[in-house]
Amino acid sequence: MRSQRPFLVETITAIALILAPFVLPHLGFTPNTINRILVWGLFGLGFDILFGYTGLLSFGQSAFFGTGGMFAAYLLTEAGFGYVMAAVFLGTIVAAIVGYLIGLIALRRTGIYFAMITVAIAEVFFFVEFNPLSAFTGGENGLPGVPRPSIFLGFTTLEFNTDFQVYGFLAFWYFVGLVIALRIVRSPVGAILSAIRDNPQRAAALGHDIHSYKLTAFVVAAAYAGFAGGMLGLMQGFMPPDAFMFETSGQLVMQTAIGGAGTLFGPLVGAAVWLYLSDFFQNTLHLGATWKLVLGIVFVLLVCFLRHGIVGAVIDLYRLVAGRWAETAPGAGVVPPASVPATPPTVAMMPARRRDSDRSSGPILQATGLTKRYGGVVANSDIDFTVNHGELRGIIGPNGAGKSTFFKMLTCEVPPTSGQILFEGKDITGMGVADVCQLGLTKSYQINQLFNRLTVRENLMIAALAETRGKFKLDLFSNPRNSPELTEQVDHAMALVNLASRGDAQVSELAYGEKRRLEIGLALATSPSLLLLDEPLAGMSPAERIETVKLLKSISRGRTMIVIDHDMDALFELAERVTVLQEGRVLVEGTPDEIKGNTKVQEAYLGGVHDVLAAQ
Ligand SMILES: Nc1ncnc2c1ncn2[C@@H]1O[C@H](COP(=O)(O)OP(=O)(O)OP(=O)(O)O)[C@@H](O)[C@H]1O
Numbered sequence: 100m101r102s103q104r105p106f107l108v109e110t111i112t113a114i115a116l117i118l119a120p121f122v123l124p125h126l127g128f129t130p131n132t133i134n135r136i137l138v139w140g141l142f143g144l145g146f147d148i149l150f151g152y153t154g155l156l157s158f159g160q161s162a163f164f165g166t167g168g169m170f171a172a173y174l175l176t177e178a179g180f181g182y183v184m185a186a187v188f189l190g191t192i193v194a195a196i197v198g199y200l201i202g203l204i205a206l207r208r209t210g211i212y213f214a215m216i217t218v219a220i221a222e223v224f225f226f227v228e229f230n231p232l233s234a235f236t237g238g239e240n241g242l243p244g245v246p247r248p249s250i251f252l253g254f255t256t257l258e259f260n261t262d263f264q265v266y267g268f269l270a271f272w273y274f275v276g277l278v279i280a281l282r283i284v285r286s287p288v289g290a291i292l293s294a295i296r297d298n299p300q301r302a303a304a305l306g307h308d309i310h311s312y313k314l315t316a317f318v319v320a321a322a323y324a325g326f327a328g329g330m331l332g333l334m335q336g337f338m339p340p341d342a343f344m345f346e347t348s349g350q351l352v353m354q355t356a357i358g359g360a361g362t363l364f365g366p367l368v369g370a371a372v373w374l375y376l377s378d379f380f381q382n383t384l385h386l387g388a389t390w391k392l393v394l395g396i397v398f399v400l401l402v403c404f405l406r407h408g409i410v411g412a413v414i415d416l417y418r419l420v421a422g423r424w425a426e427t428a429p430g431a432g433v434v435p436p437a438s439v440p441a442t443p444p445t446v447a448m449m450p451a452r453r454r455d456s457d458r459s460s461g462p463i464l465q466a467t468g469l470t471k472r473y474g475g476v477v478a479n480s481d482i483d484f485t486v487n488h489g490e491l492r493g494i495i496g497p498n499g500a501g502k503s504t505f506f507k508m509l510t511c512e513v514p515p516t517s518g519q520i521l522f523e524g525k526d527i528t529g530m531g532v533a534d535v536c537q538l539g540l541t542k543s544y545q546i547n548q549l550f551n552r553l554t555v556r557e558n559l560m561i562a563a564l565a566e567t568r569g570k571f572k573l574d575l576f577s578n579p580r581n582s583p584e585l586t587e588q589v590d591h592a593m594a595l596v597n598l599a600s601r602g603d604a605q606v607s608e609l610a611y612g613e614k615r616r617l618e619i620g621l622a623l624a625t626s627p628s629l630l631l632l633d634e635p636l637a638g639m640s641p642a643e644r645i646e647t648v649k650l651l652k653s654i655s656r657g658r659t660m661i662v663i664d665h666d667m668d669a670l671f672e673l674a675e676r677v678t679v680l681q682e683g684r685v686l687v688e689g690t691p692d693e694i695k696g697n698t699k700v701q702e703a704y705l706g707g708v709h710d711v712l713a714a715q
Pocket residue numbers: 473476477478496497498499500501502503504505
């Protein structure tokens with residue numbers, strides 16, 4: 100998403116691929132090693148989309164590598180199919196279908212459980228290949244006699260017989276694979292995959308169907324694996340059974356870690372290091388069986404000292420040098436102020452898709468009998484709550500009164516134990532959080548839930564994409580930068596939360612107050628018709644509070660909002676009506692003046708103080 104110069108990466112890659120067979124032999128790489136690097140590089144392109152971009156660590160890629168390779172090899176040997184590339188593409192499709200079916204199961208779990216399921220899958224495929232399917236796969240002998248690469252063009256057939264010609268063939272397909280992978284990671288789908296890697300819960304809360312996007316990444320990775328498996332058979336003239344081995348998956352993971360995950364080139368560079376060293380240790384140093392031990396030590400050292408891998412380190416270095424250069428350039432050091440613009444944009448400047456002023460009056464949200472129990476703890480009990488279109492409602496209550504739980508139920512993050520929620524007259528009780536966001540109800544979080552490795556602009560784009568594209572769309576090859584409508588929406592959201600000058604800053608570079616504003620901006624950029632803000636002022640300095648209250652006032656125009664906060668002065672200044680929660684129940688509801696003078700409210704807060712004092 101960040102490259103400003105179109106086709107720069109593609110051009111540099113093409114030049115490097117042309118030069119490689121002339122340069123690498125002088126560094127000690129054999130022609131066979133160079134070709135194997137390309138096969139691993141292709142295999143790794145898909146894996147990097149899955150692991151580096153989506154954050155899903157799979158140890159089961161050998162299943163798809165073996166499936167695609169064996170299917171193509173079987174067609175070309177046992178079945179007598181004569182079209183080499185057609186066989187490879189069929190193998191790729193079969194691997195993708197298998198990937199889809201496996202993904203449906205494996206993606207039901209996350210983290211270590213997902214990884215463990217993929218390990219089990221790799222083992223199952225290895226067993227099946229060796230036993231029930233050995234008549235098709237050759238069992239431990241593999242499938243020999245796979246023809247050399249060739250491309251049938253209709254009028255002639257291009258054949259690739261020498262190592263150098265095979266290199267040209269593999270380099271061409273690596274380049275095609277890279278161009279496709281670059282398009283994917285630069286597409287809206289690629290942007291959402293990165294968001295899922297950083298914070299899957301928030302990506303879902305912004306309206307994205309994260310399961311479908313993860314499944315997409317899984318299928319793409321399986322397809323790349325299947326294609327690379329087919330290439331392996333062609334390159335070697337033999338489809339080896341060890342393609343299915345767990346060790347193949349492990350080697351892919353280690354090569355990607357060495358080269359750098361989330362870079363696309365990492366697996367290729369990692370494979371170059373890995374294969375070169377394994378050849379060197381075995382053939383030059385004649386280390387015998389100890390070569391794996393030495394390679395293991397090298398792996399540990401590389402991963403410990405280059406946290407982002409080799410390609411990641413080069414990118415970090417480039418950024419450092421470019422940053423220094425920018426600092427010393429004429430005019431540098433004039434940092435645009437990150438605070439409020441002279442005239443904050445008004446609501447009229449925001450995209451009007453779901454602006455609440457366009458709607459009728461009457462209730463936008465009605466909750467009846469909402470109760471939430473966590474075991475023996477009753478967080479919310481029998482809450483009746485109605486908010487009208489265009490209203491700004493405040494919610495206050497002592498710590499533990501059940502305010503956040505109430506918001507979580509309204510946005511369908513947690514299901515109520517009993518009760519009903521109507522939004523715009525529609526029963527949303529028990530719906531998914533992404534569906535509710537798509538309907539126009541979302542919230543900002545008490546504790547920031549941002550996409551930490553993305554910039555401010557990219558964060559807001561993730562939110563805006565959910566609104567413009569819906570829950571799921573498979574536009575793998577479009578570029579969000581080319582959408583003026585989306586750019587305008589992101590720019591407006593950025594200006595609205597006073598972050599226009601910080602668009603290219605990564606979240607990690609932001610001050611706390613800026614992060615809080617971005618948190619609100621994320622919710623705003625989905626153009627909600629009902630916006631819930633959970634303690635927007637939490638942790639802010641007095642100056643930041645004044646600024647944020649101003650901001651909240653400006654965004655509340657033409658919008659329906661419910662705000663929870665402990666800062667009562669700020670809330671009384673903002674809200675038209677206030678609901679007070681105590682011990683999970685509605686204590687009282689009224690205008691700020693009514694609430695200020697209410698004795699029950701005073702007791703609720705003073706009671707808390709007395710309890711604390713009594714406990715001391
Ligand atoms: N996931 C959970 N599991 C068990 N108990 C929970 C859970 N979430 C909240 N609770 C309990 O429910 C009660 C209400 O918590 P909640 O966070 O909604 O209160 P709150 O009013 O938002 O508090 P604060 O102002 O401190 O944020 C508390 O007693 C809390 O311990």
